[in-house]
Amino acid sequence: MRIATLGAGNIGGNLGILWARAGHEVVFSSRHPEQLDDLVAEAGPNASAADPATAVADADVVLDALPFATSLGLDPDLVAGKVVVAAGNYYPGRDGEIDLDGTTQAGAIAARLPDSDVVKAFNMMAANVMRQHIDDGEGTGAVVFVAGDDPAAVAIAEQLVRDSLFTPVVTGDLATGAGFEPGTEVYGKRLTEDEARRHFGLEDTP
């Protein structure tokens, strides 16, 4: 897949490395793409860096790894027609007071991006575990939850979870993403697939 990362910090950087190493074409972006040379070098020959608009232009999938308030200011046209994997979390101390208007965090992103297929994933996994996958070259077995309304987009996100050496567990539609936002019992936890499925009342591992 051709993947653009919006944000190339703890989350965009580490996931981009894992995906580039898995064979995807990854373009990292930030407001300062000229500062991403070391990241690109670590990610290898499948990776490059560009400004956000250039990175996203040819991408099939866009990873939103921005501060939440920045995500809510994204230009919807920039990512129209793309699958957007939303990894961000809302932290009032960092993002300021935001009225989510009764929806979930990912729901607010989806409302901002009506012409994109938004899938929530990776938000509950700490960046240092992603880093461990890079350093070890193998996964920890930990689960990453996925929630989304479009089955094809969810399937893409599941594949990207596997390609970052985590185990995907789909909780349901985008609204079910509320179940793994900050403050929930599973947020930041390293769960096995059985533990994760039990928590959400899902059928046993197929």
Ligand SMILES: NC(=O)c1ccc[n+]([C@@H]2O[C@H](COP(=O)([O-])OP(=O)(O)OC[C@H]3O[C@@H](n4cnc5c(N)ncnc54)[C@H](OP(=O)(O)O)[C@@H]3O)[C@@H](O)[C@H]2O)c1
């Ligand atoms: N850290 C974790 O363990 C973790 C785990 C799960 C989810 N998250 C969530 O994931 C999101 C990213 O977290 P992070 O830890 O990766 O943050 P981070 O290390 O601070 O990285 C943020 C990235 O966004 C870029 N950026 C900021 N404003 C931008 C803009 N207007 N346009 C384009 N790029 C912009 C920054 O680069 P420039 O400043 O150079 O533009 C940087 O590359 C947050 O919502 C966070 O809550 C974090």
